Amino acid sequence: ELVDEEDIFIVTNKEYKDLVYEQLPNIPMKNIILEPMSKNTAPCIGLATMYIKKKYEDAVMIVLPADHLIKYTELFIDTLREGIKVAEEDSNLVTIGIMPSYPETGYGYINFGTRKENQPGVYNVKHFVEKPNIEKAKDYLASGKYLWNSGIFIWKIYSILENFKNLLPQIYEDLIPIYESIGQLNEDEIVYYQFNKMRAVSIDYAIMEQAENIFTIPGNFGWDDVGSWLTLERINTTNESGNVVKGNVITIDTFNSIIQAEDKLIALVGIEDLIVVDTEDALLIVDKNKTQDIKKVVENLKICNRNQYL
Missing domain, CATH: 3.90.550.10 (Spore Coat Polysaccharide Biosynthesis Protein SpsA; Chain A)
Known part of the structure; x- marks a missing residue:
């Protein structure tokens, strides 16, 4: 326009x-x-x-x-x-x-x-x-x-x-x-x-x-x-437990979390305020209050020459 x-x-x-x-x-x-x-x-x-x-x-x-x-x-x-x-x-x-x-x-x-x-x-x-x-x-x-x-x-x-x-x-x-x-x-x-x-x-x-x-x-x-995982919580509807769930996921006594899975089943029990992202070759688990520290993981992967995960 x-x-x-x-x-x-x-x-x-x-x-x-x-x-x-x-x-x-x-x-x-x-x-x-x-x-x-x-x-x-x-x-x-x-x-x-x-x-x-x-x-x-x-x-x-x-x-x-x-x-x-x-x-x-x-x-x-x-x-x-x-x-x-x-x-x-x-x-x-x-x-x-x-x-x-x-x-x-x-x-x-x-x-x-x-x-x-x-x-x-x-x-x-x-x-x-x-x-x-x-x-x-x-x-x-x-x-x-x-x-x-x-x-x-x-x-x-x-x-x-x-x-x-x-x-x-x-x-x-x-x-x-x-x-x-x-x-x-x-x-x-x-x-x-x-x-x-x-x-x-x-x-x-x-x-x-x-x-x-x-x-x-x-x-x-x-x-x-949308460069932050917390954005998913703001732009998506949460379920009755305050979770944003995408993919093949089961939650029990899990609250205020963001969970994204692909084909593999992810089951969470007794979890609160976490971000869990599972892909084909990597799994990320982070406290929702520590999302700004994800960049430290990226820096570490670069230092260790593990660029295939970036």
Whole structure:
């Protein structure tokens, strides 16, 4: 409803190219941009910007993480349209914040200040804050001055590249040969070589926390982050025991848990507040209050070179 399919670009790891195209066959193959390796969000967004700049020279970009659930799409699109208007003014960078409904410790937060003149739903950003502990998260919620950082950004190509040039000059210099190689025979080779040189850094830390002219628009369109297993509890109906159950599962005296199984039978007795996920080659069991520590398992698997489980 907002852009045509030929104006949608997807950035993914090179290993997922065929999978992405299989799931989104209407997106032109040339619009699937492949990262040679993971370098966090700043190099990723910089890479995408080069490809979009090659096609349009200057345009408004909307950066959307792939792991979001949007319940009210019309409200979402209206919010994006408002963000586009703000981004088209001067060199503004816009982020869509989410009105928090509970003290979440797994998200970063945006502290917003005064309203933008003549735009009542737009606020200047005072600062970004990292994922808080539970006490700080409660304070943020009570203050009414903090939003969840959704990772949704809107800006003009010129605006974001100026910030790369000023705040990430080395990455900016590494991006130039990529831009020049697009459409050439050595494109893949140049992208790999240049991208490999870039340091891994997030766009939030490197640019959004330091740039000027940053505004936020509070979003209230039924947003959720499906990157967390706890999301299943929020978006699915629980049974009479407070459980979310998927697959071949038997529960006895089991409460407030999330259980997902495949073909193998999973039986739980006397369990409370756990997440149990069984797949063909791995089993995950985690306390619901410790879901943010799942990343430690991922880190351990990488250290132990057990990448087949990732």
